[in-house]
Amino acid sequence: MSKNYEAEKQTFMGVPRKIIPWWPTIDYDKCNFCMECDKFCPHNVYAKFDDEKHQLKVKNPYNCVVFCRACAKTCAPDALGFPQKSEISNLIKKLRYESLGD
Protein backbone atom coordinates (compact mmCIF):
# COMPACT_ATOMS: atom_id res chain seq x y z
CA MET A 1 0.00 0.00 0.00
CA SER A 2 1.59 3.24 -0.99
CA LYS A 3 1.55 6.19 1.32
CA ASN A 4 1.23 9.28 -0.80
CA TYR A 5 2.20 12.31 1.20
CA GLU A 6 1.49 14.68 -1.68
CA ALA A 7 5.08 15.85 -1.59
CA GLU A 8 4.24 18.74 -3.90
CA LYS A 9 2.28 20.40 -1.12
CA GLN A 10 4.58 19.51 1.79
CA THR A 11 6.62 22.19 3.51
CA PHE A 12 9.27 22.19 6.21
CA MET A 13 9.59 25.41 8.22
CA GLY A 14 7.62 27.12 5.49
CA VAL A 15 9.96 25.94 2.72
CA PRO A 16 8.60 23.58 0.03
CA ARG A 17 9.80 20.07 0.89
CA LYS A 18 10.65 19.46 -2.76
CA ILE A 19 13.53 21.94 -2.64
CA ILE A 20 15.14 20.58 0.54
CA PRO A 21 17.63 17.85 -0.44
CA TRP A 22 17.32 15.74 2.71
CA TRP A 23 17.01 11.97 2.31
CA PRO A 24 19.22 8.94 2.89
CA THR A 25 21.76 7.67 0.40
CA ILE A 26 22.59 3.99 0.31
CA ASP A 27 26.20 2.87 0.09
CA TYR A 28 25.79 -0.28 -2.02
CA ASP A 29 29.33 -1.41 -1.18
CA LYS A 30 28.18 -1.82 2.41
CA CYS A 31 24.43 -2.58 2.14
CA ASN A 32 23.58 -6.25 2.69
CA PHE A 33 19.87 -5.77 1.81
CA CYS A 34 18.69 -6.84 5.26
CA MET A 35 15.82 -4.31 4.79
CA GLU A 36 15.83 -3.28 8.44
CA CYS A 37 15.65 0.40 7.40
CA ASP A 38 12.67 -0.30 5.17
CA LYS A 39 10.91 -2.20 7.96
CA PHE A 40 11.66 0.61 10.39
CA CYS A 41 10.75 3.73 8.39
CA PRO A 42 7.05 4.56 8.84
CA HIS A 43 7.14 7.04 5.94
CA ASN A 44 7.76 4.61 3.10
CA VAL A 45 10.99 6.30 2.07
CA TYR A 46 12.50 2.99 1.00
CA ALA A 47 11.19 0.27 -1.29
CA LYS A 48 12.19 -3.30 -2.01
CA PHE A 49 13.02 -4.42 -5.55
CA ASP A 50 13.46 -8.18 -5.37
CA ASP A 51 14.38 -8.69 -9.01
CA GLU A 52 17.02 -6.01 -9.24
CA LYS A 53 20.70 -5.94 -8.34
CA HIS A 54 20.07 -3.20 -5.81
CA GLN A 55 17.14 -4.69 -3.96
CA LEU A 56 16.78 -1.62 -1.77
CA LYS A 57 16.17 1.85 -3.14
CA VAL A 58 15.12 5.27 -1.89
CA LYS A 59 11.75 5.45 -3.57
CA ASN A 60 10.07 8.44 -1.89
CA PRO A 61 12.89 10.82 -0.90
CA TYR A 62 10.53 13.67 -0.06
CA ASN A 63 8.65 11.53 2.45
CA CYS A 64 11.82 11.55 4.54
CA VAL A 65 11.41 13.76 7.62
CA VAL A 66 13.96 16.57 7.39
CA PHE A 67 16.74 16.03 9.98
CA CYS A 68 15.49 12.55 10.95
CA ARG A 69 18.24 9.93 10.81
CA ALA A 70 16.56 7.26 12.90
CA CYS A 71 16.74 4.59 10.18
CA ALA A 72 20.56 4.84 10.16
CA LYS A 73 20.52 3.47 13.71
CA THR A 74 18.92 0.26 12.49
CA CYS A 75 21.61 -0.24 9.82
CA ALA A 76 24.19 -2.75 11.09
CA PRO A 77 26.61 -2.37 8.12
CA ASP A 78 26.41 1.44 8.44
CA ALA A 79 25.39 1.83 4.80
CA LEU A 80 23.09 4.84 5.18
CA GLY A 81 24.30 8.41 4.82
CA PHE A 82 22.62 11.79 5.16
CA PRO A 83 23.53 15.29 3.98
CA GLN A 84 25.45 17.69 6.23
CA LYS A 85 22.86 18.97 8.69
CA SER A 86 24.38 22.46 8.92
CA GLU A 87 24.26 22.88 5.12
CA ILE A 88 20.59 21.98 5.09
CA SER A 89 19.68 24.26 8.01
CA ASN A 90 21.59 27.14 6.37
CA LEU A 91 19.79 26.46 3.11
CA ILE A 92 16.41 26.51 4.88
CA LYS A 93 17.29 29.81 6.58
CA LYS A 94 18.37 31.29 3.24
CA LEU A 95 15.20 30.16 1.47
CA ARG A 96 13.06 31.54 4.29
CA TYR A 97 14.76 34.94 4.04
CA GLU A 98 14.29 34.92 0.28
CA SER A 99 10.60 34.10 0.57
CA LEU A 100 10.17 36.95 3.09
CA GLY A 101 11.57 39.29 0.47
CA ASP A 102 8.97 38.23 -2.10
Place this chain on the structure above:
Amino acid sequence: MIARSVALKLIEKCPEIQLICPVLLNNGDEKYEKFIKSTKIIVIDGCMTRCATKLVEKREKKPFKRIFIPDMFKKYGIKLTKKLLLNEENENLAVQIMEEIIKELEEVEVKEILKSSKFETLEFFEIAVDKYHFKVPKEGYYFNENDCWIKPEGKTALLGISDYLQNVAADILFVEFPEIGSEIEQFDDAGSFESSKTVLQLISPGTGKTIRVNKALENNPELMNQDPYQRGWFIEIELKDFIEDGELLMKGLGYFEYMKEKIMKEKNIFEHIESEKNV
Protein backbone atom coordinates in the same frame (compact mmCIF):
# COMPACT_ATOMS: atom_id res chain seq x y z
CA MET B 1 43.77 4.20 53.34
CA ILE B 2 40.33 2.79 52.57
CA ALA B 3 38.63 6.16 53.14
CA ARG B 4 41.02 7.66 50.62
CA SER B 5 40.43 4.84 48.18
CA VAL B 6 36.62 5.26 48.45
CA ALA B 7 36.94 9.01 47.84
CA LEU B 8 39.17 8.55 44.81
CA LYS B 9 36.91 5.88 43.37
CA LEU B 10 33.92 8.18 43.82
CA ILE B 11 35.41 11.04 41.86
CA GLU B 12 36.65 8.65 39.21
CA LYS B 13 33.14 7.26 38.75
CA CYS B 14 31.33 10.62 39.08
CA PRO B 15 33.51 13.53 37.94
CA GLU B 16 30.88 15.98 39.23
CA ILE B 17 31.77 14.95 42.82
CA GLN B 18 34.50 17.13 44.30
CA LEU B 19 37.03 16.14 46.92
CA ILE B 20 37.50 18.37 49.95
CA CYS B 21 40.95 18.27 51.51
CA PRO B 22 40.51 18.20 55.32
CA VAL B 23 43.78 20.02 55.89
CA LEU B 24 42.88 22.93 53.61
CA LEU B 25 39.36 23.01 55.02
CA ASN B 26 40.76 23.21 58.53
CA ASN B 27 42.87 26.15 57.46
CA GLY B 28 39.65 27.92 56.49
CA ASP B 29 39.93 27.92 52.70
CA GLU B 30 37.20 30.35 51.57
CA LYS B 31 36.44 28.47 48.38
CA TYR B 32 35.58 25.38 50.40
CA GLU B 33 33.45 27.32 52.88
CA LYS B 34 31.13 28.53 50.09
CA PHE B 35 31.13 25.14 48.41
CA ILE B 36 30.18 23.30 51.61
CA LYS B 37 27.18 25.56 52.16
CA SER B 38 25.79 25.00 48.69
CA THR B 39 26.15 21.28 48.16
CA LYS B 40 25.56 17.81 49.54
CA ILE B 41 28.42 16.63 51.74
CA ILE B 42 29.49 13.01 52.04
CA VAL B 43 31.71 12.49 55.07
CA ILE B 44 34.11 9.53 55.04
CA ASP B 45 35.78 8.91 58.39
CA GLY B 46 38.61 6.42 58.34
CA CYS B 47 39.14 6.08 62.09
CA MET B 48 37.79 6.82 65.55
CA THR B 49 39.06 10.41 65.63
CA ARG B 50 36.38 11.23 62.98
CA CYS B 51 38.21 14.36 61.80
CA ALA B 52 36.04 14.76 58.68
CA THR B 53 32.81 14.71 60.72
CA LYS B 54 34.17 17.26 63.16
CA LEU B 55 35.26 19.59 60.38
CA VAL B 56 31.81 19.54 58.82
CA GLU B 57 29.94 19.83 62.13
CA LYS B 58 32.01 22.90 62.96
CA ARG B 59 30.36 24.55 59.95
CA GLU B 60 26.88 23.61 61.17
CA LYS B 61 26.26 21.56 58.05
CA LYS B 62 24.37 18.29 58.18
CA PRO B 63 26.11 15.76 55.95
CA PHE B 64 24.06 14.06 53.26
CA LYS B 65 25.76 10.77 54.20
CA ARG B 66 28.28 9.63 56.79
CA ILE B 67 30.56 6.69 56.21
CA PHE B 68 32.55 5.29 59.13
CA ILE B 69 35.00 2.83 57.63
CA PRO B 70 35.30 0.48 60.70
CA ASP B 71 31.48 0.06 60.59
CA MET B 72 31.74 -0.87 56.94
CA PHE B 73 34.19 -3.65 57.76
CA LYS B 74 31.56 -5.08 60.12
CA LYS B 75 28.69 -4.51 57.66
CA TYR B 76 30.41 -6.38 54.85
CA GLY B 77 31.94 -9.03 57.17
CA ILE B 78 35.57 -8.18 56.47
CA LYS B 79 38.37 -8.48 59.03
CA LEU B 80 40.67 -5.50 59.70
CA THR B 81 44.35 -6.24 59.23
CA LYS B 82 47.30 -4.40 60.66
CA LYS B 83 48.93 -4.00 57.25
CA LEU B 84 48.93 -0.47 55.88
CA LEU B 85 48.72 -1.37 52.21
CA LEU B 86 45.31 -2.29 50.82
CA ASN B 87 44.78 -5.92 49.87
CA GLU B 88 42.29 -7.15 47.28
CA GLU B 89 39.55 -7.59 49.87
CA ASN B 90 40.01 -4.00 51.05
CA GLU B 91 39.89 -2.71 47.46
CA ASN B 92 36.66 -4.64 46.91
CA LEU B 93 35.24 -3.13 50.08
CA ALA B 94 36.12 0.35 48.81
CA VAL B 95 34.25 -0.41 45.57
CA GLN B 96 31.21 -1.64 47.53
CA ILE B 97 31.15 1.50 49.68
CA MET B 98 31.55 3.69 46.60
CA GLU B 99 28.63 1.92 44.88
CA GLU B 100 26.47 2.26 48.00
CA ILE B 101 27.07 6.02 48.08
CA ILE B 102 26.34 6.45 44.36
CA LYS B 103 23.13 4.44 44.62
CA GLU B 104 21.92 6.63 47.46
CA LEU B 105 22.87 9.81 45.59
CA GLU B 106 20.99 8.67 42.50
CA GLU B 107 17.89 7.76 44.50
CA VAL B 108 17.82 11.18 46.13
CA GLU B 109 18.42 12.92 42.81
CA VAL B 110 15.54 11.04 41.23
CA LYS B 111 13.25 11.89 44.16
CA GLU B 112 14.20 15.55 43.86
CA ILE B 113 13.41 15.51 40.16
CA LEU B 114 10.15 13.68 40.74
CA LYS B 115 8.99 16.36 43.14
CA SER B 116 6.96 18.46 40.78
CA SER B 117 6.94 21.45 43.10
CA LYS B 118 9.50 23.29 40.99
CA PHE B 119 7.24 23.18 37.96
CA GLU B 120 4.67 25.91 37.53
CA THR B 121 1.11 25.38 36.30
CA LEU B 122 0.99 25.56 32.52
CA GLU B 123 -1.75 26.82 30.27
CA PHE B 124 -2.29 24.79 27.12
CA PHE B 125 -3.73 24.92 23.62
CA GLU B 126 -5.66 21.64 23.41
CA ILE B 127 -7.31 19.46 20.80
CA ALA B 128 -8.97 16.05 21.02
CA VAL B 129 -8.97 13.75 17.99
CA ASP B 130 -10.73 10.41 18.37
CA LYS B 131 -9.39 8.90 21.60
CA TYR B 132 -6.27 11.08 21.61
CA HIS B 133 -5.81 14.37 23.35
CA PHE B 134 -3.00 16.75 22.38
CA LYS B 135 -1.64 19.65 24.37
CA VAL B 136 0.81 22.45 23.58
CA PRO B 137 1.91 24.96 26.26
CA LYS B 138 0.90 28.51 25.42
CA GLU B 139 4.02 30.21 26.75
CA GLY B 140 7.70 29.58 27.42
CA TYR B 141 8.25 26.69 24.99
CA TYR B 142 9.66 26.73 21.45
CA PHE B 143 9.28 23.89 18.96
CA ASN B 144 10.91 22.53 15.84
CA GLU B 145 8.96 20.71 13.14
CA ASN B 146 10.45 17.47 14.46
CA ASP B 147 8.06 17.73 17.44
CA CYS B 148 10.70 18.50 20.05
CA TRP B 149 10.64 21.46 22.41
CA ILE B 150 13.13 23.74 24.09
CA LYS B 151 12.42 25.87 27.14
CA PRO B 152 15.08 28.51 27.61
CA GLU B 153 15.77 29.78 31.13
CA GLY B 154 18.56 32.35 30.99
CA LYS B 155 21.72 30.74 29.70
CA THR B 156 20.39 27.19 29.91
CA ALA B 157 17.41 25.36 28.45
CA LEU B 158 15.47 22.18 29.03
CA LEU B 159 14.67 19.98 26.01
CA GLY B 160 11.98 17.39 25.55
CA ILE B 161 9.40 15.92 23.19
CA SER B 162 5.94 17.25 22.43
CA ASP B 163 2.69 15.68 23.50
CA TYR B 164 2.11 14.78 19.85
CA LEU B 165 5.38 12.83 19.63
CA GLN B 166 4.73 10.96 22.87
CA ASN B 167 1.30 10.00 21.53
CA VAL B 168 2.85 8.75 18.28
CA ALA B 169 5.54 6.82 20.15
CA ALA B 170 3.07 5.21 22.60
CA ASP B 171 4.47 3.68 25.82
CA ILE B 172 8.10 4.77 26.17
CA LEU B 173 10.19 2.01 27.72
CA PHE B 174 13.86 3.01 27.40
CA VAL B 175 15.82 6.21 27.05
CA GLU B 176 19.34 6.82 25.79
CA PHE B 177 20.92 10.14 26.72
CA PRO B 178 23.80 11.99 25.12
CA GLU B 179 26.92 12.22 27.28
CA ILE B 180 27.18 15.04 29.79
CA GLY B 181 29.54 17.60 28.28
CA SER B 182 28.76 16.65 24.69
CA GLU B 183 28.20 19.51 22.25
CA ILE B 184 24.91 19.41 20.36
CA GLU B 185 24.04 21.48 17.36
CA GLN B 186 20.53 22.49 16.40
CA PHE B 187 18.85 19.53 14.65
CA ASP B 188 21.46 17.07 15.94
CA ASP B 189 20.31 13.83 17.44
CA ALA B 190 20.21 14.60 21.18
CA GLY B 191 19.44 11.10 22.41
CA SER B 192 16.80 8.53 21.66
CA PHE B 193 13.90 6.77 23.27
CA GLU B 194 12.32 3.43 22.60
CA SER B 195 8.67 2.59 22.92
CA SER B 196 6.65 -0.55 22.47
CA LYS B 197 6.22 0.57 18.83
CA THR B 198 9.42 2.20 17.68
CA VAL B 199 12.75 3.92 18.36
CA LEU B 200 12.71 7.69 18.00
CA GLN B 201 15.27 10.44 18.28
CA LEU B 202 15.03 13.73 20.03
CA ILE B 203 16.12 16.16 17.33
CA SER B 204 17.54 19.12 19.20
CA PRO B 205 15.75 22.45 18.76
CA GLY B 206 18.83 24.26 20.08
CA THR B 207 22.62 24.40 20.02
CA GLY B 208 24.64 23.97 23.20
CA LYS B 209 26.47 21.73 25.64
CA THR B 210 24.68 18.94 27.50
CA ILE B 211 24.90 19.77 31.19
CA ARG B 212 22.24 17.51 32.74
CA VAL B 213 20.06 14.56 31.81
CA ASN B 214 16.77 13.60 33.45
CA LYS B 215 17.91 10.53 35.37
CA ALA B 216 14.36 9.99 36.63
CA LEU B 217 13.54 8.72 33.11
CA GLU B 218 15.88 5.74 33.50
CA ASN B 219 13.52 4.16 36.02
CA ASN B 220 10.39 6.08 35.08
CA PRO B 221 10.44 6.54 31.28
CA GLU B 222 6.63 6.75 31.36
CA LEU B 223 7.05 10.33 32.63
CA MET B 224 7.68 11.27 28.99
CA ASN B 225 4.18 10.04 28.19
CA GLN B 226 2.48 11.33 31.33
CA ASP B 227 4.07 14.76 31.56
CA PRO B 228 6.09 15.48 28.39
CA TYR B 229 6.51 19.21 29.07
CA GLN B 230 7.65 19.13 32.68
CA ARG B 231 8.65 16.02 34.64
CA GLY B 232 9.30 14.23 31.35
CA TRP B 233 12.02 16.68 30.23
CA PHE B 234 14.92 14.91 28.55
CA ILE B 235 18.13 16.91 28.82
CA GLU B 236 19.40 20.32 29.82
CA ILE B 237 21.84 22.27 27.68
CA GLU B 238 23.94 25.37 28.14
CA LEU B 239 22.77 27.56 25.27
CA LYS B 240 25.18 28.89 22.67
CA ASP B 241 22.97 31.41 20.85
CA PHE B 242 19.26 31.02 21.35
CA ILE B 243 18.44 34.01 19.15
CA GLU B 244 19.97 32.13 16.22
CA ASP B 245 18.23 28.87 17.23
CA GLY B 246 14.94 30.78 17.34
CA GLU B 247 15.08 31.49 13.61
CA LEU B 248 13.99 27.92 12.90
CA LEU B 249 11.62 27.44 15.84
CA MET B 250 7.94 28.02 16.44
CA LYS B 251 6.20 29.40 19.52
CA GLY B 252 3.32 27.52 21.18
CA LEU B 253 0.53 28.80 18.91
CA GLY B 254 2.53 28.29 15.70
CA TYR B 255 3.39 24.72 16.68
CA PHE B 256 -0.20 24.03 17.74
CA GLU B 257 -1.46 25.02 14.28
CA TYR B 258 1.29 22.94 12.61
CA MET B 259 0.52 19.96 14.85
CA LYS B 260 -3.23 20.15 14.20
CA GLU B 261 -2.61 20.12 10.44
CA LYS B 262 -0.32 17.12 10.80
CA ILE B 263 -2.82 15.21 12.95
CA MET B 264 -5.65 15.85 10.50
CA LYS B 265 -3.50 14.77 7.54
CA GLU B 266 -2.57 11.53 9.31
CA LYS B 267 -6.19 10.95 10.29
CA ASN B 268 -7.20 11.30 6.63
CA ILE B 269 -4.47 8.89 5.51
CA PHE B 270 -5.52 6.38 8.18
CA GLU B 271 -9.18 6.64 7.22
CA HIS B 272 -8.26 6.26 3.55
CA ILE B 273 -6.27 3.09 4.31
CA GLU B 274 -9.13 1.70 6.41
CA SER B 275 -11.67 2.41 3.65
CA GLU B 276 -9.41 0.68 1.08
CA LYS B 277 -9.28 -2.36 3.36
CA ASN B 278 -13.06 -2.49 3.51
CA VAL B 279 -13.49 -2.39 -0.27
